[in-house]
Amino acid sequence: MLHSIREGVIALDPGGRIRLVNDEAARLLGLAPDSADAVAGRPLDDVLGEGRTTDVLSGRVAGRDLLTVQGRRVLVANRMPTRDGGAVATLRDRTELEHLSRELDSTRGLIDALRAQDHEHANRLHTVLGLLELGLHEEAAEFVTEVVGVHRSTAEQVTEKVHDPLLAALLVGKTTVAAERGVPLRLADSTLLPDRLVDPGGLVTIVGNLVDNALDAAAGSAAPLVEVDLHAEGRTAVLHVRDSGPGVPAARREEIFTEGWSTKQPSRHRERGLGLALVRRLAQRQGGSAWAGEAADGGAEFSVVLPEALR
Known part of the structure; x- marks a missing residue:
């Protein structure tokens, strides 16, 4: 179900490691289409590198509907903490808008x-x-x-x-x-x-x-x-x-x-x-x-x- 929706979803554990990246998130972030399993368990900073997108998804920059640029795409990101200390972030493509x-x-x-x-x-x-x-x-x-x-x-x-x-x-x-x-x-x-x-x-x-x-x-x-x-x-x-x-x-x-x-x-x-x-x-x-x-x-x-x- 997560891989079929048209909104990017990234789940992080309390240590900032990636739990899950659905297909749309991989596309929006410029990751390889089949990289979901490969990036699981890796720190977000290692996968995306330094930059505003990483800061937003990791929670170092807080707020709602935050704009960030990843490659040639303009994305709207939201981050919601989970009970275990991790977080779930969503991404929407705003490039055309x-x-x-x-x-x-x-x-x-x-x-x-x-x-x-x-x-x-x-x-x-x-x-x-x-x-x-x-x-x-x-x-x-x-x-x-x-x-x-x-x-x-x-x-x-x-x-x-x-x-x-x-x-x-x-x-x-x-x-x-x-x-x-x-x-x-x-x-x-x-x-x-x-x-x-x-x-x-x-x-x-x-x-x-x-x-x-x-x-x-x-x-x-x-x-x-x-x-x-x-x-x-x-x-x-x-x-x-x-x-x-x-x-x-x-x-x-x-x-x-x-x-x-x-x-x-x-x-x-x-x-x-x-x-x-x-x-x-x-x-x-x-x-x-x-x-x-x-x-x-x-x-x-x-x-x-x-x-x-x-x-």
Whole structure:
């Protein structure tokens, strides 16, 4: 019966040794299909190695519906202690749901950017209309020429450095969002990313989340600024997002990547504290890493390294 259900089940004894692994658990954990008997009696740490999955299943990380990444799969794990001091853990596959969630976040980021551009264009059209109604035709022509030049210049500056069209569109849109909030958004001189991304949608989600957080942090600073540094080192994509905000205390630079952690007020319509957790999970899924540090001029600097991100 245990081997026939579509939920992974692992039983552990009080010493952390595996009692049973059903077929679905073996599949989700990347074990050989016929390895159930072979791993019985072995310590969990020896079978899976070090990592978050082992920590969750062993109980070193506690909680309900904990997310963990094993290979290319995103799993939801729950652990229930047994009377003899052991435990039974269950695993569910959330890979497809996580993929859809990532695409939704990417789409939401682009929609927000397009909404900001639409708002900006509406204001400009109202200005042109007012100038024409006042009979200031020359001033209207100069205003249109200036606006078109600024927009074209911004788009050209981004596309010269970021060749992937999806990511370039996001950055152009975020520049408009930043301008409306009074925060300059600039690309570092070292930014240069070719159009060879294996998963552009994933990088759009990462960049979008980090830029949004940076804009929130920089908006209240004396000299607001957000800088994006995105470049390739061989097949590795390297991203740094710096802001002029208050920064992140060294003691909390790991805590902020915990799911549910947020400095913002909770919303009735949307769960808070998922952005940075999602950034780290996406990075780890590609064998990479994400961490927080201090920018050279103060403020926070978030870094992401994605090995094998380019073809």
